[in-house]
Amino acid sequence: MKLSMVANHARWPRENDIIFNLSERAQSAEKKFGKDEVINATIGALMDDDGKLITMKTVYDELKSLPNAEISAYASIAGQDDYKEAVKKVCFQGNDPEGYMRVVASPGGSGAIKLAMWNYTNPGDVILTSDWYWSPYGTIGEEAGRSVANYRLFNEQGKFNIESFKEKFKDIIDKQGNIFTIINSPGHNPTGYSVSDSEWDEILDFAKDVAKDESKKIVLFIDVAYIDFVKNDVESRKFFKKFGNLPANILTIVGFSMSKGFTAYGMRMGAAIGISSSEDIIEEFYFSLMHSCRANWSNCNRGAMAILSSLVSDKEKYDEYKNEKDKYKDMLVKRAEAFVEGAKDANLEILPYRDGFFVSIPCENPRQVCEELTKENIYLVPLKMGLRFAVCAVSEEKCSKAPKIIKEVLDRI
Template sequence: MFSALKPQPADKILALMGQFKADPRADKIDLGVGVYKDATGHTPIMRAVKTAEKLLWEAETTKTYTGLAGDPAFNAAMADLVLGGTVDAGRISSVATPGGTGAVRQAFELARMAAPQGRVFVSDPTWPNHLSILKHLGMEAVPYRYFDADTRAVDFAGMIADLAAARAGDIVLLHGCCHNPTGANLTLPEWEEVAALLEKTGAVPMIDIAYQGFGDGLDADAAGVRLIANRLPEVLIAASCSKNFGIYRERTGALIALSDPARQEVTQGTLAYLNRQNYSFPPDHGARLVTMILTDPALRAEWEAELEEVRLGMLTLREGLATELKRLSGSDRFGFLAQHRGMFSRLGATPEQVERLKTEHGIYMVGDSRLNIAGLNATTVPILAKAVIDVGV
C-alpha cells in the first residue's frame, strides 16, 4: 500500500530551519521561523503563564476529558477577547482547537460541509499553510490582489476589484491583523468597505487572527474583526493563542462561528461533530492557562503588560531598522518597515539576494524575503541593514 505514496513538497520554512541549525557560523541570524524571540534570541515563557501553571499544578485534580468543544469557560473567554462583548452571545458558537492551524482547518471543513461547491478567496500572498490545507481538502482557492510589491502597501483597489467576483457560498479569507507574510494591514475605513462588499455579494468572511496584541494593541488589532462580526450575519473566526500567550507547543486555539441565533444550536453541534471526527477532544492544558489568565484580574493585568512590552519592542526594532537602512541607503525606500505591524514584513529582495544574504552573511529569511522582525535585536539590526545594502536590495 505505502508504495503508492508520493513524496510531498517540503515545507520551505521548516527546511530553512534545518539549514540554519546546520550552519556552523556563530554570528548567523534566523529571521525565518515565525516565533517571537527576546533580545537574547530566546522564546521565553510569559510571566503570567508561568504563574498560572504553578497555580494549575496545585489546583488540578484530574486529567479527564473536558468535552468535544473544549472547556466552555475557555470558549467564552476567547470570544470575549476577540469580539470584546460587541456580539450577541446568542449568535456565537465556538470550539477549542489544536492551535490556530486547527481552527483554520476546522473552519474550512465547516465551509465545505455547508457549501461543497464554494470557493475560498485568499490574499496574494498569504500564509502558505492556508493554501496547503485547501489543496489537501480539495477546495478551490481563488487569489485576490492584496500586496503592492512596489509600494509595499495594500493594493486595496485591486483587492476590492477581485473580491467583487465572490458570491454566496464562497468564503473570503482575511487576516485580522499583522498580515502574514507582508505586515501590511487594512485601515478601519478599508475594513468598512470590505464589509459593505461582502454584504452585497453574500460571501462569508473567514478571519484568521493569529497575532492579536502584536500590532497596535489588543482592541485595535481586533477592530476590523469586530466591525465585520457586527455587519455580517455569518462569520468564521480562527484565533490562535500561540503568539500572544507564547504557548506555541501547547497548541491552543479557537474557532468561533457567528450565525443567526436560530441556527446557533445546529452550528455549535456541527463544530463539536467536526472536532469528534478530527481529534475528538481538543487539548486542554494551554486552554486552561489562557482561561485562568483572562478571567483573573491580576494575571490578566500582568499578561497585558508583558504583551505590550513585546509589541513595543517589535515596533522599536522596526523603526530602528528603517532608520538604519535610510542612513545607509540615503533613501526612504525602506520606510514601510516602520509602517507595517506584527512579526513580519517583506523586504523586497529578490530570491537571488535572499540567497546571498544567507550564503555571504549568514542571514536566513524565507525566499520571498519575508523576515521575522522579532528575530532581531539592537545588535543585529545594523548587521542586517549593512547586509541588505551590500547585496543590493
C-alpha cells in the same frame, strides 16, 4: 512505475519544510561563526536578543499550578465552557459585535482554519485570500480538495487593494454561489500589514451589497493570530464591532490562537468564533464544527484551556500577564522600527509594515537571493514573491543592520 502505498489523494511532493531547513542551517552557522555573526530571521516565534525562545512566566506559572487532573482529564469536544467565555473576553476586549456568537475550541489557529474551511466550502471550491499569504492556507485547502485564488493585497499607494479584492470576489461568487475568504489582519503574515478601519468599511459595504442577492453565501474568515502584538490593543480591536448586524447570508468566523499572544505555540490551543445575526445559522455553525472536532482530534488541550480561563478570571493575574506581554510587544515594536528605518536608510524596498512578527521584501528569484544571503550569514524565508524577515526573532541591533546587507546582495545578483 515505483510502488506507492498511499491513496491517490495523499501523494504529495517529498519536501521538507523549507523554513525549518533554513533555520537548522542558521543554527549550524551560529555554532561555526558565533551567534553575533549570524542573523537568523527565519523563526516565526518571539526570541530574545540571544536567540532563545521567549516563554511568558505568567502563562507557565499558571500551567504549573494546575492540579494534575485539570491537565489530564478529557475536555468537552467543543471546549470547556469557561474557556469559550475567556476566548471572547481576550479576543474582543469589550468590542463584541452585536448578534449571536458561539465558540468552538481548536488545536491552535490552524485548527480553527481547518474547521472553518472544511465546513464552509464544498469539494473543488476556490478560497480567496491575498497574493501575499501564509502558505498553510493553501496546504489545508489542498488536503481537502479545495484550492486558493488570490487578489493583489496592495494597490499603487501601498494600501489594501479593494478593487482587486472586489474583482476576484465577484468572479468566485458568480461561479460558485458561495465564497470563503480569509483576511489575516492585524499584523498580517508575511507582510505586517493591518487593514484599517475605513478599509474594513469598504470590504463590508461591498460584501453587504453582494449579499442583497439572498442566494449568495459569504463567509469572512478573520485570522487574528497576531492581534496581541499590535501597537495599540484597544484601537486594533474596534473593527470587531463592524461584524455585528450583518445580513444572515454573511457569516463571520474569527480565528483565535493562543500561540503568539500567550507564547503557547506547542500547546496547540485556539478557537473558531462564529458571529451571525441569525441564531439558527450560529447553532448550525456550532454543531457542524463540533462534529469535525470529534471526527479529527476529539477534544483539545485541557491544561492550555485552563490557563486562559484562570488568567482571565483573576484581574490581578490578568494584569500581570498583560504587563509581561506588553513588555515583549514594546521589544517587538522597537525591532520592527529599527528594520523599517534601516530599510529607508539603505534604500531597500519593503512592503508596507504596520504590526506583527514579520516584514516582507519584494524581489525576483527569492530562493536564489536567500541562498546568496546565507553567504553573508543572513537567513530569511523565501516566499513566492519575495523574502520574509522575522523581526520577532532578531535583536534590534541586527534588525537595524540587516537591510543594508540585504540591499547589497540584491544589487549584486
